[in-house]
Amino acid sequence: MSSQTHEHQPSNGLMALMLGAIGVVYGDVGTSPLYTMKEIFNGPHAVAATPENILGILSLIFWSLIMVISIKYVLFVMRANNRGEGGIMALMALALRHRNQQRQRNVIIALGLFGTALFYGDGIITPAISVLSAVEGLQVAAPGLEAYVLPITIIVLIGLFMFQSYGTEKVGLLFGPIMLVWFGVLAVMGGLSISQNPAVLEALNPLYGLHFFLEHGWHAFIALGAVVLALTGAEALYADMGHFGKRPIQLAWFSLILPALAVNYFGQGALILRDPTAILNPFYLLAPSWAMYPLIGLATCATVIASQAVISGAFSITSQAMQMDYIPRMQRVHTSTEAIGQIYVPTMNRTLLLLVICTVLGFGSSGNLAAAYGLAVTGTMMITTLLTLIVALDSWQWQPKWVYPLVAVFLVIDSAYLGANVLKIPQGGWFPLLIGGVLFLLMSTWRQGREVVTYHLQKAAMSLTKFIDSLSAKPPLARVPGTAVYMSARNLSMPHALQINYAHNQVLHERIVLLTIATEDVPTLLDKERVDIDALAQGFYRVTARHGFMETPNVPKILGLCRLLGLDIDMASASFFIGKETLIPSDKADLNPWQEKIFLFMFRNASSPIQFFKIPPERVVELGVQFEV
Structure with missing residues (x-):
């Protein structure tokens, strides 16, 4: 659901959205007090718990x-909404x-992909450190x-990931009140x-943070x-702006x-001022003994919810990356009939669970994991700043004299x-x-x-126009009754499946629909924006269906929209022809040898287009074509 639909909500609707945002959006930052102060005063680069240092650290955290x-x-980045x-x-x-130069586009894509890769790293570390610290x-x-x-942590994590297949909608109403x-x-x-x-509140003055830097320098x-x-x-x-609105x-x-x-945070600082031994775990030592359990x-509930938000974000990023063709197709399950972003990706879920458990066992404690955590977060933050700078200059048309100093x-x-x-x-x-580098690769x-x-x-495709013209120049060809739908990656050339079918069988269906599905650089589209139909000669129709990068293409739904535009296609009798590409290594490879091996492995393990595009499998004919790469 786009935040544009949220901007003018009545007060009760706004309160409900705020409650939802508290439950989902703020789980991660909301559980940071569990480990932040403990790590600062008790970690490998521990700061001495003197009154001046405590006030300096609190000032740095607050500001x-x-x-x-x-x-x-x-206030700034959330203006950049698509x-x-x-x-x-x-x-x-x-x-x-707004960037057309290929070199600039390559730099932006590289930044975006590496930021996405680091986000996945965050998705692995967050559940591990959050649940461990609780x-x-x-x-x-x-x-x-x-x-x-460790055993309890792993049991909680397994339960968390097993729950994913039910979708966040099932317990979404519980998240807000718990986090409240x-x-x-x-x-x-x-x-x-x-x-x-109360003297600890003096740390609201940013000069305490500045003094801490002047006093300690490198440390x-x-x-x-x-x-x-x-x-x-x-x-x-x-990342979650689209679910609740800005x-x-x-x-x-x-x-x-x-x-x-x-x-x-200031309460933890006040505790350490009173009792420096509280640095061992200042969050839990704030509580009276009767309230500990x-x-x-x-x-634990809060950290599970925090982890849920990051895992859901990983599913959304995976869906977007699939639509924009940066990763292979995987099976996706929509867990909500209303919220587009609520999806479940089984392969990603299993992979994340395995990596999170390995991370917990490998690092063993939240203190050890804290060293790993910050790099993924700060790397993504910097990339977000750089990309927002480009958007501010290009899309918002802000004056450089204001943008550059702020950024x-x-x-x-x-x-x-x-x-x-x-x-x-x-x-x-x-x-x-390591995770980011591997995923970027x-x-x-x-x-x-x-x-x-x-x-x-x-290179191997024929011109569609020339093919249709050639049909009118030849004696009438045998036409099979019914409709054939050919999936076509490009709407100007002839689909390979059609070329192969015609070359081998020398027959065509009475009506031929060439269906091209394109991904736009917007998250969602209205149905009236989705389909264009171009009637060609000889019973050919070119259908271009568009969808946003947050949406799952659905062929039955597309054909239903075609009916509204005058092209009536009966799903029960139509035949769907799909080209099945088989790739083999080449002596004159277009890719480096190691890239070739990686790509061939990923290509062979990609989800079937039949399942991905929701095509009825009993109506599909696959025709193979072989390429060397």
Whole structure:
């Protein structure tokens, strides 16, 4: 659902959307207090818990929330909506819209793909670190339960991923109230602690953060690598914009989320000021002993919800990447009849679960994972800033004299956080880089391989116009009763399946529909924008069907729209002809040897177009064609 439909909601509808946004959008950033302060004062680059340092760190956290999330994401980046949809793939499509030079387009595509690859890395690390940090509360409540932390974490994660096939719609109404309770508990625990040491509020002054830098220099810069953990989930605000609309997300942030987070962080700071030994786990030690187990249960629910949002985002990004032909086709299941973005991708779900469990077992604790977390987040943040700069200049037509200084401030902040996290590469920062690098390699190889296949198909294709003209010049050809629908990648050349069928059988159907399905650089289209029909000679019809990159192409629905435009095609009697390409390695390869092997493997394991386009399998005829790559 586009946010354009949300902009003028009545107050009760707006409140419902805000509640939904609290439940889905803010799960990740909302669970950051579980591990951020613990990592800053207790991690591998621990900051000494002196009063000056505590106030300096709190000032950095608060002003990072203001500058990065409030100003950059909530007020600036969220302006870059592609018909109401957000996320890095939608942003890349917007940035490409006014750039025609191939070199510029290649740079934008490379940035978008690497940002997407890092987002997947975030999707692996977030469930691992969030659920681990919640279950680790057992160690605080009862140190003897430490051995059960990893098994319980894995059981919770397996349950979370098994649930995905039911879709977020089933429990969407539960998410908001649970997270509302969570943020309320954050605020109450933090407020009670602040009331015992109100002097901690002096850290609202940004000069404390500046003094921390002047005092500690290089060590302060390194500390940013842990401070950035307070900003995890910022990208989710933008990625989930299409589900709830810009205004509900903005109102929820300023009215509830930002105050609750700030109060909790300051409460943790006040606790450490009173008791420096609380750095071992300042979040759980805020709670009285009687509330420890209920808090662990609530935190586990909150982290599961936070993980759910990231996993759903990974499904949405996967769907968009498939539509834009950056990854092979996979089976998709829509879990909602109303929300386009609510989909389930079984292959991606199984892959994520396996990688998340391996990550939990490999790193073993949330502290170890914290080193890996920041690099994926900060890398994606910087790419988002660069792509939004292009959109501000091209689409919004903002004056460069205003855009460049604003973006320069964001880039300085992003660069500082990214640089601090680069230092953590030996401790675990290599992990998201490895994931991002591998996924970038796969996506770019797939894109390049598809371009090679398209080139060979076009090279071997006949001109459709010449073929139709040749039919009128020859003696009348035998025509089989009924309608044949040929799937065609390009609407100017003749489909290979038609060429092969005609060459071997020397017959044609009475009516031939050449169906081309094109993906537009917008998330959704109205039905009236979707189909164009061009009646050609000799009973040929060219049908061009368009869909947005958030939508699943559906051939039966397309043919139903054709009926409204005067072309009546009976699904029960039509035959669908699909070209099945078989690729074999070539001595004169168009791809590098290693790219060739990767592409051939991905091509052979792609989902069938019959399933992908929702074509009735009993009506399909596949005709093979072989190419060397």
